[in-house]
Structures are given as C-alpha cells and as structure tokens.
Amino acid sequence: AQTVTQSQPEMSVQEAETVTLSCTYDTSESNYYLFWYKQPPSRQMILVIRQEAYKQQNATENRFSVNFQKAAKSFSLKISDSQLGDTAMYFCAFGLGGGADGLTFGKGTHLIIQP
Amino acid sequence: GAGVSQSPSNKVTEKGKDVELRCDPISGHTALYWYRQSLGQGLEFLIYFQGNSAPDKSGLPSDRFSAERTGGSVSTLTIQRTQQEDSAVYLCASSAGATRDTGELFFGEGSRLTVL
Numbered sequence: 001a002q003t004v005t006q007s008q009p010e011m012s013v014q015e016a017e018t019v020t021l022s023c024t025y026d027t028s029e030s031n032y033y034l035f036w037y038k039q040p041p042s043r044q045m046i047l048v049i050r051q052e053a054y055k056q057q058n059a060t061e062n063r064f065s066v067n068f069q070k071a072a073k074s075f076s077l078k079i080s081d082s083q084l085g086d087t088a089m090y091f092c093a094f095g096l097g098g099g100a101d102g103l104t105f106g107k108g109t110h111l112i113i114q115p
Numbered sequence: 116g117a118g119v120s121q122s123p124s125n126k127v128t129e130k131g132k133d134v135e136l137r138c139d140p141i142s143g144h145t146a147l148y149w150y151r152q153s154l155g156q157g158l159e160f161l162i163y164f165q166g167n168s169a170p171d172k173s174g175l176p177s178d179r180f181s182a183e184r185t186g187g188s189v190s191t192l193t194i195q196r197t198q199q200e201d202s203a204v205y206l207c208a209s210s211a212g213a214t215r216d217t218g219e220l221f222f223g224e225g226s227r228l229t230v231l
Contacts (some may be wrong), residue, residue: 023215033217043204045222053215095218102148102208103220107157 002027002094006106013082014114020067021109022075023092033067033097034075039089039108048090051075079111087113117141121207121223127231128197131192136226148220149182150206160208164190165193165212197230204228216219 003026013019022052025034036048049067052061058066063083080085089110093103120139132178132206140147149161160174164184175181178198204227206209208220 033219035219037222042224043206043227044207044224045206045220048217049222061139072129093220097216097218101220102146102160102163102210103148104160105158 001004002029002032002104004104004106006092008109009107010110010112012112012114015082015084016060016080018078018080018111019082021079021090021111022093023075023077023106024065025073025075025092025094025104027073027094030097031097033095034066035093035095035103036066036075037093038086038092039091040085040087045091049077066071082113084113084115086092087111093096119207119209119221119223121205121226123226124224125227127229128230130219131196133193133195134197134205134228135164136205136228138146138190138192138207138209138223140188140190141209142223144186144209145209146210146212147184148208148210149190149192150208151176152202152204152206152225154189160193161205181228193226199230202228208216 005024009029012074034051034087037045041055065078091105091108095103145166147164149157162182163171177182179195182192204225206225208222
C-alpha cells in the first residue's frame, strides 16, 4: 500500500513571498502520478499541478512548480509571488493512473497568506 | 453536467436516522469515488465504482454504510442509523477511468453531514 506524508500541518507567509510545501510518499511502484490539490473554504478540491513519475522534468503551472525527487520519494510544491487567494488547504496525492483505485492523499497543509 | 454535482450541500440529522447523499459525475466518466473528510483531517477513501464492475468497498467503515451507482452514472451513498462520529464532509469525485488516463480526480463541492 502507498502512503503520503505531509509534515507541515500549517504554514503562514506574507503576500508576495515564496513558500514551499513538503510531501513525501512511499511506494514500490516505478510508474505513478503525483498531484497537488487545493481546497479553499468553498470545500471543492481543485487540481493545482500534476507530475508523471517517468518524467524527469519538474512540472510548472504559472506561479506553481514542483521539486520532484524520485529517488528520495519527495514531491514538494513551490508557490511563487503568493497571493491572498492562495490561502487554502493543500493536499498531496499519489495515484497509479488509469483504472486503478483512486488517489491516496496526505493529511494536508493549511496555508495562510497574510496581507 | 460540466462538473461533479453533489446534493445536499448540507444535511443536519438526528442520531439514528438514515441519510442519503447523491453524486452526479461528469458525463462520460466511468470511475466514481466517495471520500470522507472529517474536521481538519485528510481524505479517507470509502468506495470506488469503475464502469459496470463490482465496486471496491474496502474503505467503508461499517455495514451501516452502503453505496450504489445506477446506470453507470449517478451514485447514492447511504448511511443507516447515523452516529455522531459520521459527521464529516462527504466528497464525491469522478475520473475518466481509461487505462492510459493519469487518474486525475474531479471533485464535487461535497455534502456536509452533521449528526446531532
């Protein structure tokens, strides 16, 4: 079974700063997918960024980027130029893709962006 | 519809009553999942439907929980004889379910259940 660990229950930074959320996982699989989801107070989980394990290049989406270290089983999320609207719970998730049984989620990091 | 739709958005019930939560997935998505999110916690997998296959019920916490998916589309999660520890947000998600798919999940806004 896979496990996902997020060691930072809560983080707080000033607007416009850069923040990094950490995530580690454990698996014996070689092909898999990693995700960061954002859950604002509205409750709806929204995909922030996705990484395919077979790709060495780190994924980026505008102000969001990841540092994927496959050997270390680490998948951190970096948010640059943080904005007030980035305040939310952030969940790291692991999946095997395709018809496999869903995603395994970490416990989440509550990120607060201070004005 | 354009996204995953869940109803009701909020449900308050008395201990011992039965509740039904509904999920309407994205059209064409063959995979459907139910997760439970207790206050301040991560997501706990409950049940998974893939097409017409038998569902994976391995995450259901007790036999008071059941779910069905009619016609490969709409799903209903039923909790019988509700207990206070059932209070949580119940999230539904769907995915394309194709073999080469990344497995990305698309979530609804959840149903918040409060058991008094």
